[in-house]
Every structure is written in structure tokens, then in C-alpha cells.
Amino acid sequence: DTAVSQTPKYLVTQMGNDKSIKCEQNLGHDTMYWYKQDSKKFLKIMFSYNNKELIINETVPNRFSPKSPDKAHLNLHINSLELGDSAVYFCASSRRGGVDTQYFGPGTRLTVL
């Protein structure tokens, strides 16, 4: 069984569209994260949720809205997509907050045309 899963794996869309990425973890972890990895491979945290509560909200355009229906799921909705949103988005989870090992999902490669 996959520990942290994401769907879709690839997402190609036009500028201005709205899209969602879903993430699920079956590790029983309390904390989940969204990261963005740009073309230079720099991995930057976007959001962190602990037991459905938003903990970290880095400087991210408000077009990005996370939603955690329960502690095993963390979805990312993006409105009005822009060219600069093209990147790989990784979901991750950890048992507790940032002091614990984070386990990453396979990533979603988003391409905005």
C-alpha cells in the first residue's frame, strides 16, 4: 500500500483554469504538507496542516487554497492558474510537526500552457 498518494500525477491545463490536486496518507500521521518544487529543484513549503488545522501558510498567492477534510487527506485547489504555477507539487506527512521525518508523495507535475 502506498503511504502517501497524490492524484493526478500529471496535470496539463490552460492559463486561467481552476484545478485541484488530492493527497491521502495511510500512515496515521497528524501533520500534512504541500511543497512546491520549481525547475531548479528548490523545494519550498507552502502549507502545513496538523490534524485538520492550518499551521503554516507561507507567502503563497491566495489563488492557492488548501483543504483538509480529515487528518488523512489534504487537497490543494488552485484558481486562475498562471504560467509561473508550473512546477511539481509534493504532498508530505509526518507523525508530528516539523521535527519528525516527512514522507513524500510521488508528486504532481503541473504544466500551465
Next chain:
Amino acid sequence: QKEVEQNSGPLSVPEGAIASLNCTYSDRGSQSFFWYRQYSGKSPELIMFIYSNGDKEDGRFTAQLNKASQYVSLLIRDSQPSDSATYLCAVSGSARQLTFGSGTQLTVLP
């Protein structure tokens, strides 16, 4: 100043050699230190974590931490071509948030 700095490389070593990867961090309150490996097109996977000053060994991998110098390193002994990947240093600072370095690309030449 970047919070977590790594030499971006690329770093090339011959097969069987020791690869040395270095990382410095700025937050003196940092408590946890992680090394992740990322193959091209894949997600980061944990290699090692270290919390205390000194060395921690796991197979061919050794993590070294020096909190006074704010320095953490990863040594890979008997490097193999399968070790060719980008290695990411990650530090959990006083804000209990993981900050990643930009990664060092390692190539092990057969």
C-alpha cells in the same frame, strides 16, 4: 543569507570513492537534521536523520553534525552509480518547520 545552504554541484566521484556532501544552516535553534535523496523525476526519500552532535552511521552512509559550526554533512562510502541523485539537506528550525537546501547533484562515474 539563505537559511540552509548546500553546494549545488554537480559533484562527480568515481565508483568506489567517498562522496562528501555539505550543508550549513543559519538558525542556531535548529534541532533536527535530515538528508533526503531525490532521483530525477521522483520524490524525495529519507536517507538519514541526526539530532545530536557527532557522527551517525547507517551502512555506507554517515551523517555528521556540528551544531557549534552550524554544519551537517553526509558521507557516502564505496559510492555506486545507483547513488547518482540530488541530495537534499533539510533542517527543522526553532519554528519547527522543515527548510530544505537547494540540493547537491551527485554523479558517480562507473
